[in-house]
Amino acid sequence: MQLLSLYQSVISFLSLSLLHSYTLSYFLNNTLTFLVVLSPFTSSFAFELLFLIPSLLLIHLPHSSLKNIKTIDMTVPHYDDQDTILITGGAGYIGSHTVLQLLNLGKRLVIVDNLCNSSEESLHRALALSNHHGGSLVLHKVDLLDYSGLQQVFDQYKFSACLHLAGLKAVGESLEIPLGYYQTNITGTLNLLQLLQRYQCRNLIFSSSATVYGLPCSDQPIQEDAPTGAMNPYGRTKQYIEEILRDMANSEPNQWNIILLRYFNPVGGHASGMLGEDPNGTPNNLMPYVAQVAIGRRPIIQIFGDDYETKDGTGVRDYIHIEDLARGHVAALRKIETLTTTQKNQFCKTTTTALGCVPFNLGTGVGYSVMEMIQSMSEVVGRALPYKVVGRRPGDVATVIADPTLAAKELGWKAEKTLKDMCRDLWRWQTQNPQGYIGSGSTTLSKADGDSMDVSTIPSPELSPRRSPYIPPPPTDKRPQRPKHGLLATRGSRSKSSSWITRGMLDEHRRWSTPSSILHSLRRTFSHIRSPTPAYC
Numbered sequence: 001m002q003l004l005s006l007y008q009s010v011i012s013f014l015s016l017s018l019l020h021s022y023t024l025s026y027f028l029n030n031t032l033t034f035l036v037v038l039s040p041f042t043s044s045f046a047f048e049l050l051f052l053i054p055s056l057l058l059i060h061l062p063h064s065s066l067k068n069i070k071t072i073d074m075t076v077p078h079y080d081d082q083d084t085i086l087i088t089g090g091a092g093y094i095g096s097h098t099v100l101q102l103l104n105l106g107k108r109l110v111i112v113d114n115l116c117n118s119s120e121e122s123l124h125r126a127l128a129l130s131n132h133h134g135g136s137l138v139l140h141k142v143d144l145l146d147y148s149g150l151q152q153v154f155d156q157y158k159f160s161a162c163l164h165l166a167g168l169k170a171v172g173e174s175l176e177i178p179l180g181y182y183q184t185n186i187t188g189t190l191n192l193l194q195l196l197q198r199y200q201c202r203n204l205i206f207s208s209s210a211t212v213y214g215l216p217c218s219d220q221p222i223q224e225d226a227p228t229g230a231m232n233p234y235g236r237t238k239q240y241i242e243e244i245l246r247d248m249a250n251s252e253p254n255q256w257n258i259i260l261l262r263y264f265n266p267v268g269g270h271a272s273g274m275l276g277e278d279p280n281g282t283p284n285n286l287m288p289y290v291a292q293v294a295i296g297r298r299p300i301i302q303i304f305g306d307d308y309e310t311k312d313g314t315g316v317r318d319y320i321h322i323e324d325l326a327r328g329h330v331a332a333l334r335k336i337e338t339l340t341t342t343q344k345n346q347f348c349k350t351t352t353t354a355l356g357c358v359p360f361n362l363g364t365g366v367g368y369s370v371m372e373m374i375q376s377m378s379e380v381v382g383r384a385l386p387y388k389v390v391g392r393r394p395g396d397v398a399t400v401i402a403d404p405t406l407a408a409k410e411l412g413w414k415a416e417k418t419l420k421d422m423c424r425d426l427w428r429w430q431t432q433n434p435q436g437y438i439g440s441g442s443t444t445l446s447k448a449d450g451d452s453m454d455v456s457t458i459p460s461p462e463l464s465p466r467r468s469p470y471i472p473p474p475p476t477d478k479r480p481q482r483p484k485h486g487l488l489a490t491r492g493s494r495s496k497s498s499s500w501i502t503r504g505m506l507d508e509h510r511r512w513s514t515p516s517s518i519l520h521s522l523r524r525t526f527s528h529i530r531s532p533t534p535a536y537c
Contacts, residue, residue, distance in 0.1 A: 084108045085333075086159045086201070088144060088192065089166030091115060093277040094207065094266060096122035097326040098163065099137065100275065103127065105330070106134030110157055112150065113166065114143040117280050119437035125274045144188030147195075154199045161203035161336060162196055163329060164189065167237070170284030171211065174234035175394055185237035186244075193248060203257045203340065205332045208242055208359070210264045210318070210400055211235030221403035224262070224359045231397065242359070249357040257339060257355040259332045264318035264363030264402045266325045268422040269429035276429030277322075278436030287319075287422075290374060291430040294381045301385060303370050305392035308399075314370035316399040318363040321417035321425070328362040331413040363402025364415040373419075380423040 085102065089095045090111035095118070102109055103126065111123060120139065127137050142149040144166055167185040168174070174181040196204065213222050214229035230236040242260055249256040267287045269276030283289040292298045306313035339355050368376075378385045407413045 083160050084110060084157050086110050086112065086153075086157070086162040088112045088162070088164050089118070089207070090163075091118040091120060091122050091139065092165060093118070093279075094263075094322065094325060094329075095163075095165045096126050096275050097270060097322050098165070098329045099123065100126040100129055100270070101323075101326045101330050102333075103130035103135035103137065108136045109138070110153065110159070111137065111139040112142050112144070112153055113139065115141055116143075117168075119278060121437040122275060122278075129270070129272060129274055144191055145184065147191045150191055151195060154195050159196075159199070159201040161205070161333060162192070162201060163205045163207075163333070164192060165207040167207070169209075169234060171232050171234050171396070172284055172393055174232055174237075178233035181233045181237050185234075186240055189241050189244070193244070197248075202252075202255050202354075203336045204245070205259045205261060205329060205336070206241065206245060208260045208262045209235060209238045210262050210361070210363070210402065212239040212242065212262065213400065215397050216400060219399045219401075221365055221401045222361065223403045224361055224406055232394070242357075246357045249354075254354040256357065257336045258357040259335065259355070260357065260359040261328060261332060262359055262361050262402075263325060264320055264361065264400070266322045267319045268321045268323065268417070268425040270323065271425055271428075273425075273428040273432040276426065276433065276436075278433070278438075286317075286370060286373060287377070287426060290377050290385065291426050294377065294385055294427065295430050295434050297434070299386070301374060301387035303374075303387055303389045304396060306389045307392075310369055310398055312369050312371045315396060316367040316369045316401070318365065318367055318401045319373065319419065319422060320363050320415055321422050323425075324364075324415040324417055325362055328360075328407065328411070328413050331407075331411040332360070335411050358410075360407045360411060361402040361404050362407060362413075362415075363404050365402055365404050367399060367401040368419060373423075376419055377423045377427070380420070380427045 085107055087095060087099060087102075087109055090099050090109070091113040095111070095113070099109060099111065123137060123139055140153050142153060144150060166188065168181050196202065210222070211232065212228045212230050212235055213226055214231045214235065216222055217226070228239050228242075230239045245258050245260065249258055265285070277283075277285075277288045279285075279288055283292060289298060290301055293301050303314055305315065308315055310316045336355065339353055374385055374387055404413075404415065
């Protein structure tokens with residue numbers, strides 16, 4: 001028995017001695033953790049001999065071999081889904097059309113949306129319209145102001161890129177509730193950026209706006225290097241976020257790929273009539289309001305000012321078809337993918353050529369007045385639409401037209417659809433969905449290969465009551481439970497879990513994040529051994 005006790009002491013001491021080298025972190029995190037959990041339940045010599053054998057084998061490995069052992073940071077789970085893309089606000093007007101085009105390319109998408117001004121039905125339809133079996137879609141109903149809830153989403157996936165489309169976007173409303181816009185748009189973005197930085201996702205496409213340019217210096221098309229100076233709270237939120245993104249990119253040189261897409265008034269819908277703009281309440285943009293007047297949901301169109309210095313006195317804007325705008329996001333994503341050179345080795349590390357932070361205008365380069373838009377829509381509808389002129393809205397400017405030359409040169413993107421296409425597709429959407437997505441039943445479309453999918457049968461957890469988008473969630477001491485699945489789980493999606501962790505360690509996940517914490521547990525397990533303290537503790 002004395003000899004056996006001596007063997008046990010020697011084995012335990014040698015095992016502790018191995019902890020002096022940080023290069024054994026892989027061994028510690030993946031083997032010793034499990035053995036330490038079991039050690040209090042057995043004191044057999046056979047078990048501790050099993051504990052020592054892998055360690056003795058590692059001792060004889062050359063130093064170069066130890067370097068090739070993959071180390072994993074257990075603080076944040078790691079997965080191999082390098083092409084999973086996060087889209088905030090993906091259930092909205094722009095988001096749903098972009099989601100459809102990315103699904104057609106076979107992308108794996110994770111949507112984060114609080115559904116305050118959008119509908120889950122848009123994602124069901126986008127999924128049904130997609131024609132590529134490699135794409136997948138998962139929806140999480142999370143507000144960007146809810147940092148804890150957003151972090152739980154990051155815990156479940158490893159994102160290669162993020163399309164940030166979420167935010168409040170009405171100029172008139174921003175003048176009434178400016179603090180709500182600053183809180184929602186800026187604070188929500190800060191929460192997202194902190195998590196992107198922490199979880200090592202530095203490829204971002206941001207949904208900006210032409211309103212950042214403020215009052216144009218002339219009627220000429222605006223280039224990206226024009227001075228910015230937004231004239232309303234909504235535009236200022238976009239401008240401030242752009243500045244934040246530039247500062248962040250400058251603080252970490254050659255690491256961030258950030259593309260700022262400055263939109264110029266998207267209009268229209270999908271050619272099928274299945275996707276379109278469905279705002280909650282009174283539309284804040286011109287063309288959705290015009291379409292609702294045409295279908296009978298609104299009595300008359302209001303024109304805010306007819307005394308601008310334009311050809312007919314009404315404001316001139318650069319209108320772009322929503323499908324062209326969605327293609328712009330795909331082009332931006334491809335730009336980042338081509339600039340990001342990934343060289344994988346045993347370490348699973350990557351070498352990236354960073355873009356920095358670059359803005360691009362997405363527009364047609366052609367301006368149309370409010371009266372021209374109403375007349376064009378009247379031609380498509382087949383009758384004159386009623387309108388009346390009211391006073392100007394604070395913050396509106398006379399003419400805003402894009403110069404899309406840089407996007408054509410750098411992104412290979414150019415708007416293809418005409419004003420007639422915009423009005424025709426908008427009217428098709430409105431006639432097929434007179435009440436929008438509300439009351440839509442089962443969405444079943446036959447796929448090209450004969451398969452049929454009823455996306456309305458996909459189970460979804462119970463949704464919490466919708467709250468105002470600009471009121472922060474009430475503080476709580478309870479940590480929200482992580483949902484087992486997203487609201488919409490479809491082809492190719494799969495749940496992630498850390499298979500190495502034991503049931504009793506689930507609540508102690510972070511205790512095993514470093515070799516030092518493992519060493520502390522080993523000391524408690526082998527407290528009967530008098531051994532020197534490791535140098536690096």
